Amino acid sequence: MSQLFFGYFAGMIAITAILVVVFRNPVYSALSLLVMFFHVAGLFITLHAEFLAAVQIIVYAGAILVLYLFVVMILNVTQDDHYHSQWRIAGVVCIPLFIEFMLLLSGGAGALNTGSPSLQSGPHEAITANNTLAIGKTLFSTYLFPFEVASLVLLVAMIGAIVIAKRDIGEHDA
Amino acid sequence: MTIPISYYLILSAIVFFTGVMGVLIRRNIIAILLSVELMLNATNINFVAFSHHLQDLGGQVFVFFALTVAAAEVAVGLAIIIALHRSRSTINVEEFNLLKW
Numbered sequence: 001m002s003q004l005f006f007g008y009f010a011g012m013i014a015i016t017a018i019l020v021v022v023f024r025n026p027v028y029s030a031l032s033l034l035v036m037f038f039h040v041a042g043l044f045i046t047l048h049a050e051f052l053a054a055v056q057i058i059v060y061a062g063a064i065l066v067l068y069l070f071v072v073m074i075l076n077v078t079q080d081d082h083y084h085s086q087w088r089i090a091g092v093v094c095i096p097l098f099i100e101f102m103l104l105l106s107g108g109a110g111a112l113n114t115g116s117p118s119l120q121s122g123p124h125e126a127i128t129a130n131n132t133l134a135i136g137k138t139l140f141s142t143y144l145f146p147f148e149v150a151s152l153v154l155l156v157a158m159i160g161a162i163v164i165a166k167r168d169i170g171e172h173d174a
Numbered sequence: 175m176t177i178p179i180s181y182y183l184i185l186s187a188i189v190f191f192t193g194v195m196g197v198l199i200r201r202n203i204i205a206i207l208l209s210v211e212l213m214l215n216a217t218n219i220n221f222v223a224f225s226h227h228l229q230d231l232g233g234q235v236f237v238f239f240a241l242t243v244a245a246a247e248v249a250v251g252l253a254i255i256i257a258l259h260r261s262r263s264t265i266n267v268e269e270f271n272l273l274k275w
Contacts, residue, residue: 006177010185013219017189017212021196026204033208040215047226049234056218059241064211064248071252072204075259090198094191101187105180131234138231139238150242157246165253167260 002046009043012036026077030068037061051132182223190216203258203265207251214244 016036023029037060044053139147189212196209218237225233259265 002177006181010181013185014188014192017192020208020212021192021200021205026202026208029205029208033211036212036215040219043219044222047222049222049225049237052218052222052234052237055238055241059245060211060215064245067248067252068204068208071255074256075204075265077202077204077265087199090195093198094195097194098187098191102184105183105187134231135234135238138235142232143235143239146239150239153246154242157249161249161253164250165256 005046006043009039009046012039013043026072027069030065030072033068034061034065037065048131051135179223179227182219186216186220186223189213189219201266201268203255203267203270206267207248207255210247210251211244214240 013036016032016039019032020029020036023032037056041053041056041061044050044056193209193212193216196212197206200206200209218240221233221237221240225231225237255265258270262269
C-alpha cells in the first residue's frame with residue numbers, strides 16, 4: 001500500500017517538475033509547480049512529517065507561488081519565450097552528472113538499505129506519533145540559536161525587498 | 175512494507191537535474207527562479223527521507239530552515255526582477271548584460 005502511494009506521488013512529482021521547465025508560459029509553469037508542491041506535501045505525510053507537509057502547503061503553495069503569480073501578472077509576460085541557446089552545454093553538464101549519480105547509487109545501494117545500527121539512535125528525540133510536538137521541542141532546545149538567526153534573515157529579506165522594489169528611490173525625495 | 179531510501183534519492187535526483195536544466199536552458203527569468211524552487215524541493219525531499227530513515231528529527235528542522243531561506247530568496251529575487259523590468263522593460267536574461275565587460 002505504501003509503495004502504491006509512493007509510486008503515485010513520485011510519478012506526479014517527476015512529471016510536474018519536467019512540465020515546469022517545458023511550459024513556455026510562466027503562468028502554466030507556476031501552476032504545475034503548485035501541483036508539485038501538493039504532491040511533495042503528500043510524500044511528506046507518507047514519511048510521517050505532518051508538520052512539514054502543512055508548512056509546505058501554507059508557505060510554498062500559499063505564499064511563495066502567489067507572489068510568483070502576482071509578479072507574472074504585474075509584468076504582463078508574453079509567451080514568446082524560446083529556449084536558451086546554450087541547451088547543448090546544459091545537456092553536457094547534466095547528463096554526465098546524472099549517469100555519475102546512478103553509478104554511485106547502484107554501487108552504494110546495498111550499504112544504504114541495510115543501515116548501520118549505530119545510526120539508528122540519534123542524539124535527538126525519536127520521531128513520535130506527535131510530530132509537531134517533537135519538532136517544536138527540538139526547534140526550541142537544540143536549534144534555538146539558528147531559529148533566531150532565521151528570523152533575522154526574514155527581517156533582512158523583507159527590508160531588502162521593499163528597498164529594491166521601491167520606485168525611484170532618492171530621486172523625488174531628495 | 176517500507177520504501178528503500180534509494181528510491182527517494184532517485185526521485186530527488188530527477189527533480190534536481192530538472193531544476194538544473196531549467197536554470198540553464200530557460201530565458202525567462204521567472205522560469206529560472208521557479209527552477210531554483212525545484213532544486214530546493216529536491217533537497218527537502220532528501221532531508222525528510224533521511225530523517226525518516228535514521229529516525230532523527232534534525233533533518234525535518236533543517237527543512238524548516240530551508241523553507242525560511244527559500245521565502246527570503248523569493249522575496250528578494252522577485253524584487254530584483256521588478257526593478258530590472260522597470261529599468262529595461264524585459265525579463266529575458268540575454269538582454270541583461272549590465273555586469274558584463
